[in-house]
Amino acid sequence: MENRPAPSGERDPASIRSMPDLAPTLVDQLDTPSLLVDRDVLDRNIEAMGRQARERGVDLRPHFKTHKSVQIAQLQLQHGATGLTCATLGEARVLADAGVEDIFVAYPVWPGGPKKQLLRQLADQVTLSVGLDSTVSADALAGALGATPGSLRVLVEVDTGGHRTGVRPADAGALAVHAARLGLDVAGVFTHGGHSYGLGDAPQRAARDEVDGLAEAAAALRSNGVEPRVVSAGSTPTAMLSATGPVTEERPGTYVFGDRQQVAIGSCRDADVALTVASTVVSRAVPGQLVLDAGTKCLGRETQPWLEGYAEVVGWPSVRLERLNDHHGVATLHGAGDDAPGVGSVVQLVPNHVCPTVNLAQELVLTRAGEILDRWPVDARALV
Ligand SMILES: Cc1ncc(COP(=O)(O)O)c(C=O)c1O
Known part of the structure; x- marks a missing residue:
């Protein structure tokens, strides 16, 4: 999750945390955007x-x-x-x-x-x-x-x-x-x-x-x-x-769960982040950007002056999620070019603040080593 600059178009292994790529078998079972909990x-x-x-x-x-x-x-x-x-x-x-x-x-x-x-x-x-x-x-x-x-x-x-x-x-x-x-x-x-x-x-x-x-x-x-x-x-x-x-x-x-704010403050480490949002790239039509299926109806709109954008795109520090609409997360490609995730790729996001993100979801998908273990409801979602 470190914001290290990556060489143009390359994945930065230092920012992948201890998190492996999503296993294809897991991706096949996911309806994105969805909340994965390790x-x-x-x-x-x-x-x-x-x-x-x-x-x-x-x-x-x-x-x-x-x-x-x-x-x-x-x-x-x-x-x-x-x-x-x-x-x-x-x-x-x-x-x-x-x-x-x-x-x-x-x-x-x-x-x-x-x-x-x-x-x-x-x-x-x-x-x-x-x-x-x-x-x-x-x-x-x-x-x-x-x-x-x-x-x-x-x-x-x-x-x-x-x-x-x-x-x-x-x-x-x-x-x-x-x-x-x-x-x-x-x-x-x-x-x-x-x-x-x-x-x-x-x-x-x-x-x-x-x-x-x-x-x-x-x-x-x-x-x-x-x-x-x-x-x-x-x-x-x-x-x-x-x-x-x-x-x-x-x-x-x-x-x-930890989140991007906690990592930035130093109150948790990258490896302590338990929740990520799995999101699919749905468009690369506009040059210099990609669009994810996670917008404000999934992530919320919380920012901090000391954090860039709305979420970390895990493994892609040069892909910055800078604009959100209801169902569109628009990420700008700062140097990541053709190698950046293409249409249909599923990426993981670490939200700035996890609490509002959870409140927008129906369920948590529990995973271990690339397998889905269980699905737990967000029981008190939106309750006042
Ligand atoms: C009254 C109160 N107690 C405890 C907490 C928990 O704090 P944190 O979200 O930093 O874990 C909050 C969070 O907003 C709070 O408002």
């Missing part, structure tokens, strides 16, 4: 994160939004996860119905419309926690729970530098007291160091921010008479960097 790499990623969390003495609560697959959630639980994190109540319902008993919706849930009833049902069915960053939401959550507000755990979200959601760490105590007075079970505090997504020492700095901010927030709860049982941090780049001090739990998600 079972051995997947297992290794899940096992490694479980082991590292154990070694550092923190609970592991992986984020379900990356894979949205009940089978993968079960593998994570078998490898030591204490529960799952979700972004939506719809995802939580899928997990609860699959028998997962401890679920944290790490999001400022607003119990409007049908969500009110679902929140109540889930709080009855499983150990359910949700994120909280305002007194208005606390009032609404307690109202939704009616006579049993204590059946819902809340974690006060603190902003430790991502500047998306969350109160200032010093303000966490006052919000915790407000929620506790309403009868909600205030379990602790959490943060997401989203500003870890950057080059250089961004992950290290974000991890320090997470630890410092959570320590301040936990102290603010204590000084207001609320004991935090859970102090939860997490993103894939910071997962093990912030597993220290007051932090009791980590919530990485993307680590399970």
